Structures are given as C-alpha cells and as structure tokens.
Amino acid sequence: MNPSIGRRVVDVHAHFAPLTSSSSTGPDPWISRDGSATAVWYHGSHVDSLVREVVDPTILIAGEEAIGIQEAVLSPWVALLPQTEDPNLAEAACQRLNAAMAETVAREPRLSAMAAVPMIEPARAIRVLTEARAGGLTGVEIVPTVAGEFVGGERFEEFWASVAETRTPVFIHPSSKGMGIDALQGGYLWNSVGNPVETAIVGAQLVLSGLVERYPDLRIILAHAGGVLPSVFGRIDHSFSVRPEPKSRLSHEPSWSFRRLFYDTIAHGERELAALLAAVGPSQLLFGTDHPFDMGDYDQLTGLESLGLDPVALEAILGGTAARLFGLAAVQA
Known part of the structure; x- marks a missing residue:
C-alpha cells in the first residue's frame, strides 16, 4: 500500500527556477523549450542533472501528484542564489527572485515557497526576509558559506537571532560547488561527497558554536538528511567528553542540539534513514525529494512504510511537521 493514501504529503525539498528568458549571452541561467520539454542552460552549458520540471509550476505539481505528493514547499534552485559579494547587487537579485517565487505560489494553493536573502550582510538579509514573508513566502533557503x-560564525549572529525570534524555517542547502576542492571535481564527487560534507560542516558548526542552545526557537532544516553529519554524532559527543573546546560554548553534549535540528528524508538508503530516525526521532524529519535533480529520491513513500513507523510518526514525517513549521493551511481537495 502507498503510505500517502489518506495522508497529507508535503515535499519540503523541491527546487524551482522562475526563468523565462529564452537566450543569454552571460552566465545567468536561461531556458529553451522543445515542445513540452524544458531545458535549462547555465554558464553556456546544458544542465543535464535536471530530470524533472523546474520552471513550470503546473507541470511541477502534476509531477509531484503523480508520485503521491499533494503539496510542495519550493526553494530556489541554488544556482539562482546571488553569488556576488556586492551587497546592493545581492539584495536586488534576491528581491527579484522572491517576487517571482511569491507570484508563482500565489496562483497555486498546493505550492508555497522560501525566500532568498543577501547573507553577505546579515542586516540586509533580515530586511529582505521580512519583506519576503510579508509578501507571502514561508521560510528562507541559504547555503552553508558566504x-x-x-x-555559523559570529558575524551572522544577528541573522540567527532574528529568525529564531520570528520562528522562520531556515533550509540550509549545500552550495553544489564541491567546496573548491580539486579532488571532488571528477566522478560527480562534488555532489555525492562534497554536498553531504558541506552540510555536515555547517550543521556541526551551528551546534558547536552554541547557536542552537542559545536560540531554542530556531527552526533549522538540513538538506540530504544532514549529509554525513549523523555518522559522526557519536564522535562529536566523544570530543565533548574529552576536550575543553566543545565545552567552552555548550552546556549540553552536542547530540542534545543535534536532536533539535530538522532533517529531510533524502538519505538514499533505508539503513541510513533508520539510523537518523533512531538518533533524532521522527519529530525532526521532514519528507523531501530533491526535485527535480538526478540525485533526488522519488520512491521514498513505499520505503518509509518498511521502517515500521507508527501512524502518528509517519503522518508527522510526511506532512504534519512541515505544515506546523511553515504554517501551511489545509488544502481543499
């Protein structure tokens, strides 16, 4: 039986690119169409990792429904997040992107969306996020490094204090650059290894910096089931027991804070997902697919059933927790 039947299923890891341009002479992404198919180009190259719809919201939600998903919380395709260090350019880019995202979801009640913010200046990021939330966006997506x-560094404390006060969900997604490490550039390692390592670093830094302890209302969601971070929970706890450095900013062992973060379900393996469930509990997991990329997991609904979850826990993972965190209204059938 498909476990989505009779339950609310919300995809919290679904990327969207509100692109309309059919040609480009610069590095910005652009699209071309061949009948009903959409191709995306970036820096002059075809983005062949896109295997599902990314620019048409009607086709996107139809594709989600075809695999048992009723709703999606869209996050911007990471390539669209501003990479410039110029605060003015970054702010303008985020505002354009947020306006397009808000316009998209305003037309489709089964979709909601997260904002982009210019993290290069935390005060600007707060201002842009406040505007975006007033415009109907429900959270914010950021990358691990700026x-x-x-x-997780001290320079960003103002941002974290603000999102904790407003209880804004913050979705942290790797930057998909392989962290500039040459050894990760072959064999698709920048994605399969680099992305989960980047997520692990930022998750560990947020916890070891004491941010999660200081701001108990933080709603941080780590992509890809936390990357490789869950595999070192025990090792990080051990460092707390034997070294003074972790104790300098923490009152509890690190796992206390790791259990207060949220994680999507894209673990790419039932064993890995079961281990994460055992470590943090079902209340901290949110269903996600990584739509529309080739590294997405689109067959999880049946696999989740094999984990032996009780109905309440399963419903929370599939959509209940997402609805609570993002303030999603019930969608009428």
Missing part, C-alpha cells in the same frame, strides 16, 4: 565563511 564569501568563504560558514554561516
């Missing part, structure tokens, strides 16, 4: 600095 100009080479991980976002």
Whole structure:
C-alpha cells in the first residue's frame, strides 16, 4: 500500500527556477523549450542533472501528484542564489527572485515557497526576509558559506537571532560547488561527497558554536538528511567528553542540539534513514525529494512504510511537521 493514501504529503525539498528568458549571452541561467520539454542552460552549458520540471509550476505539481505528493514547499534552485559579494547587487537579485517565487505560489494553493536573502550582510538579509514573508513566502533557503565563511560564525549572529525570534524555517542547502576542492571535481564527487560534507560542516558548526542552545526557537532544516553529519554524532559527543573546546560554548553534549535540528528524508538508503530516525526521532524529519535533480529520491513513500513507523510518526514525517513549521493551511481537495 502507498503510505500517502489518506495522508497529507508535503515535499519540503523541491527546487524551482522562475526563468523565462529564452537566450543569454552571460552566465545567468536561461531556458529553451522543445515542445513540452524544458531545458535549462547555465554558464553556456546544458544542465543535464535536471530530470524533472523546474520552471513550470503546473507541470511541477502534476509531477509531484503523480508520485503521491499533494503539496510542495519550493526553494530556489541554488544556482539562482546571488553569488556576488556586492551587497546592493545581492539584495536586488534576491528581491527579484522572491517576487517571482511569491507570484508563482500565489496562483497555486498546493505550492508555497522560501525566500532568498543577501547573507553577505546579515542586516540586509533580515530586511529582505521580512519583506519576503510579508509578501507571502514561508521560510528562507541559504547555503552553508558566504564569501568563504560558514554561516555559523559570529558575524551572522544577528541573522540567527532574528529568525529564531520570528520562528522562520531556515533550509540550509549545500552550495553544489564541491567546496573548491580539486579532488571532488571528477566522478560527480562534488555532489555525492562534497554536498553531504558541506552540510555536515555547517550543521556541526551551528551546534558547536552554541547557536542552537542559545536560540531554542530556531527552526533549522538540513538538506540530504544532514549529509554525513549523523555518522559522526557519536564522535562529536566523544570530543565533548574529552576536550575543553566543545565545552567552552555548550552546556549540553552536542547530540542534545543535534536532536533539535530538522532533517529531510533524502538519505538514499533505508539503513541510513533508520539510523537518523533512531538518533533524532521522527519529530525532526521532514519528507523531501530533491526535485527535480538526478540525485533526488522519488520512491521514498513505499520505503518509509518498511521502517515500521507508527501512524502518528509517519503522518508527522510526511506532512504534519512541515505544515506546523511553515504554517501551511489545509488544502481543499
């Protein structure tokens, strides 16, 4: 039996690109169409990792429904997040993107969306996020690093204090660059290894910096089931027991904070997902697919049933927790 039957299923890891341009002479993404198929180009190259619809919301939600998903919380395709260090350019790019995302979801009650913010200046990020939320967006997507600095650093404290106060969900997605490590550039390692390592670093930094302890209302969601972070929970706890450095900013062992983060379900393996469930509990998991990329997991609904979850826990993972965090209204059938 498909476990989505009779239950609310919300995809919290679904990317969208509100692109309309059919040609480009610069590095910005653009699209071309061949009948009903959409192709995306970036820096002059075809993005062949896109295996599902990314620019047409009607086709996107139809594709989600075809695999048992009723709703999606869209996040911008990471390539669209501003990479410039110029605060003015970054702010303008985020505002354009947020306006397009808000316009898209306003037409489709089964879709909601997260904002982009210029993290290069945390005060600007707060202002842009406030505008975006007033315009109907329900959360924010950020990448782990800004100009080479991980976002758990002290410079970003103002941002974290603000999103904790407003209880805004923050979805942290790897930057998909392989962290600039040459050894990750072959064999698709920048994605299969680099992305989960990047997520693990930022998750560990947020916890070891004491941010999660200081701001108990933070709603941080780590992509790809936390990357490789869950595999080192025990090792990080051990460092707390034997070294003074982790104790300098923490009152509890790190796993106490790891159990307060949220994680999507894209673990690419029932064993890995079961281990994450055992470590943090079903209340911290949110269903996600990584739509529309080739590294997405589109067959999880049946696999989740094999984990032996009780109905309440399963319903929370599939959509209940997402509805609570993002403030999603019930969608009428």
